[in-house]
Amino acid sequence: MSLPDDHALTEDGIAPNGRGRVLVLACGALAREITALTRQTGLSHVDLACLPAILHNTPARIVTALRAAVERHREDYDTILIGYGDCGTGGEIDALCAELGLDRLPGAHCYAFFEGVDAFAARDEIDAFYLTDFLARQFDAFVTRPLGLDRHPELRDMYFGNYRKVVFMAQTDDAVLTEKAKAAADALGLGFERRFTGYGDLETTVTGL
Known part of the structure; x- marks a missing residue:
């Protein structure tokens, strides 16, 4: 599956291709990483659908969108994994998963599962x-x-005065992305640290499918 560009993942998300038995229903911010993992491990039975990543700016809307997506796709798949952490919903994603009998990614947010929840x-x-x-x-x-x-x-x-640094949790060794992250730190007037995490607990969860 060829991925849409980042703008599409941010604003629109992506639909599943309908060929697998397992659906990962995830945030658009994770599309590239989940696709890379399924390709590396030959998980041809796993499909990916993504909600718009920009929902993170209004977390109160995430659960409603997830519920609608689960209802839309559930009859077509044996298993659905929710590809979100708590993501600022105050436990509402966990409540939805408990209600619908679904599992989600570990941790409160993607920073935690990329680095490893315990670390x-x-x-x-x-x-x-x-x-x-x-x-x-x-x-x-x-x-x-x-x-x-x-x-x-x-x-x-006013927004960032209490921060000290930007921590770039890098999933890949990409010099261009590192420069973008440094530029972001400079724009915010903060220090910079690059921390290579790879895929962390996301890899463990996805390959376990």
Whole structure:
């Protein structure tokens, strides 16, 4: 399956191809990583469908969108895995999974399962602003424009004054993405740390399918 570009994954998501028995119903921010894992491990029985990644900017809408997607696809698959953490929903995704008898990815958010839930929990980084590969590519769409920093750069310190650094959790060794993440840190007036995580617990979960 050829992936749409990041703009499509951000605004539209993607539909499944309908060839598998297992559906991963995920955030558009994870599409590239999940597709890479299924290709590497030959998981031809696994399909991927993604909701728009921009839903993360309004987490109250995620559960409604997930419920509708599960209802739309459930009859076509033996198993559905929810490809989200809690993602700012205050336990609502877990409640939905319990109601519908589904499992989701481990951890509160993608930063946790990319680094590994236990390793992430052991860190004391309340002053770190995290980026993944996807967020480094889509920094303007998720941060700059939604926060109005392109129009009102004076708001930067109000939003980010309590942060100390940007931590780029890199899933791939990509020099271009590293430069994008550094540029994001510079734009926010923060320090920069690159931390290669690979796919972390996402790999364990997906390959376990």
